[in-house]
Amino acid sequence: MRPLSLTNRISALFAVAASLVLLVTAYFLAQAVEAHFKAEDRHELDGKLELIRNLFERAEGPEELAALPRQLDDALIGHHGLAVAVIDATGRLWFTTSGATFPDALLRDCQARPAACTAENLREWEQAGRPYRGMAATMRTPQGGAYTVAIALDIAHHAQFMQEARSVLGLAILLAAAATAVLGWVVTRWGLFPLRRVTATVAGMSAKHLAERLPTTGLPVELQPLASAFNAMLARLDDSFRRLSAFSSDIAHELRTPISNLMTQTQVALSSARGNEEYKEILYSSLEEYERMAQMVGDMLYLAQADHGLLKPVQEKVNLANETRGLFDYFEAWAEERGVALAQTGAATVPGDRLMLRRALSNLLANAIRHTAAGQAVKVSLATQGGQAEIFVDNPGTAIPAEHLPHLFDRFYRVDPARQRAGDGAGLGLAIVKSIVDAHGGSIAVTSSEQRTRFRVVLPTGE
Template identity: 45%
Template sequence: MRRPASLGSRLAWLYSLAAAGVFTVAAWLIEQSVEAHFVEEDMRVMQGQFDIARAALAQLDTPAALRSLPARTRDALSTHTGLALRVARSNGDLLYSSAPAGEALPEFPLVSGTPQVHKWSRHGLDWRGFTAEAPASVAGEAPLLVTVALDIAHHEHFLRGFRHSLALVVGSAILIVAALSWAITRRALRPIRNMAHLAGEMSASRLGERLRVERLPRELHELAEAFNAMLGRLQDAFARLSEFSSDLAHELRTPISNLTMQTEVSLSRSRSADEYREVLFSSLEEYRRLSRMVADMLFLAQADNGLMVPRNETVELGALADGLIEYFEPLASERALTLKRSGEACATVDPLMIRRALANLLSNAVRHATPGSQVDLRITHSGNAIALQVSNQGEPIPAQHQHRLFDRFYRVDPSRTRTSEGAGLGLAITRSIVEAHGGSVALESNRDATNFTLWLPVSPGKEAATPPD
């Protein structure tokens, strides 16, 4: 497949075509100006000859004097090389012609009595001339038709040479402009080539490189800044992917190590049926943990690829929240916590997904709330958005961790046991669910309370719900 022309080639061609057009028009105007000058000079000479002929005809008052016209005009023409004169009656009778032998001067028609300048070539000669009326003093004689012609061969020879030289100059100028355009555009587009070179050599180990914006032309600042921002996003995404791979390996290693150790211990000696049954129950718990982790990972993979489509229906969010509170009541009572729901709202959402998102938030709130405190679930309606807020009292989340808290496998305190806190995918799943509904999540944590807020649109198809300013 043929590759398209480069941007530099296109710009060079456009500059060259523009220069060719300008030079061609300029050369044509110069050539027309020179030719107009020659026409003006020729007209001055021919008009002088016509005036002489008209004055001579005005002195002819008898037929005999009219017949002496050749002798009267011969002396007047002898000082003008290349001039020819033709005098004829209006009926076509030729009275006089000074044209070279074998050369008959044409008689041009008059348009409303106004002479028109004509140019013609005959027998290798180039002529310019006109026909005009000249009154005669002979009684009863109609005005005579006088044709004045000038041999312009030397003018035409000069113009042909001038046009040839002009064509060479214009052609050379176009070639020079084309070469300069190519050099200038190639130099001007060097930053783009550097950008392409950097993109071509980009790899996982060189994601930290950036274009130097301060050295670029102003027109490329926005492109370079966008390119650097893209590299920054790629670097951040790659770093998170590396962390994710490491965390995933760690999460999988723990249950697999437990299963391997239990199996090796069980096989180290003969055991009773009850002991084997106990080992199998312990292994079953690890298998379930692995199954939940795989299911969560598949769920997030579907969300990342846009395959998670909510099955929307109208839901009473208050009733949905009451069901979750009832579910978490036993766990909360173990820590002397009080669960409270306030507010009502209806929304068109997928009830199972929203239930799962709220369950993840309530689970975290119950786990990290100060014993004996209260966990609140508030439902509020603001414009086109509905807010579901889960609040608990406890240790505040440091600011440096808040923007990472919804990442997969991310924990504020990595030293906490993973067995008691799950796989660290709950908040990532919550964010994916809310974004699939066209909403967003928000976190605010201070000494007073930690608030997780889910912003959802009232109904699908409306503008994505965002926290109000």
């Protein structure tokens, strides 16, 4: 089943809400009119009872009492729809108007309990399909005779008015609900025009137009956060797309060099017959290129795991000072060859994966040694404070321009795009360091000046 559009939903809700409001209003209006009619009827009945009471009070003798029915007829002339019945103390019907019939319960209750038979005892009943509203009261003559007087009004005209009023109100509610639905549809469609404009803009975007942004001015207040959030998402997508394009280009460039070398070496080897030693030398050279490509592929797979949250560090106590000294032993020969000294101070212990942290430290040290001039020293400093362990890797060298610092941890990023990385790895080392640090809940930053370049790694100690 096709879901309703937002415009149709809002229009339907408007119609339902309007109908509920009108129904409640109509209910209270009908109650108010009914109460008004009831109050008018009570007032008229009270007046007639008072008139009849005065006639009974003036009947001081038998002659006056005998003339009382004629006086009642004269007093009730012209009051159509008014019925009166008088019952004496013996229960005999003493006086009645034509067509007057009262419920037996009304008369019995009044005779049985005269003190409770007051004007407040208003009742409603039907006779021959016509509704009546009436009451009964006890009257006494000056001689002490007790009579029960019942009086009622034919309220058929009230009932007819209320029925017609309910029909009109029902029709008015239906028409108002329909009008509200139509007007709600028009107003909602007009109100949602900015949203349709945003939708049209978004629908026209593609990978080639990620630099476009949604306009935030002129939008309703409710849509401005949506436009701002979407623009921020576009900025992230644009940045990710650019980096992905650059990443693909760098992969092609990095793989092209070893593949070209292998092809050249193979072509040279096949161009003429050679001795065993020459073939061995060519194979060793090819092996170096294979190892370089294997390292690159391994690093790329490692970063892919990091991107998908698949790096799950094993939690163990790692002594960073011991790991640093072990790496110094590993890099000692290469550092001596380049004339670079290695120094380490401080101590720190963190929970984490020892092999992963060792790899991060190894990449930082290799990067520092590679960019340190002969006769200089690479220094590693360890410290613990405030529940965090800090690792500083300092190396003297040429300052890195400030605009390049935020991108040093990007894959294949080069400070100098024209520079080739012959023998210097594929440019994924610092990206791997950042992924390892992130997996351990830490952070990494870099600063550079004419005196030194410093990498600062912060890891939680779990304390």
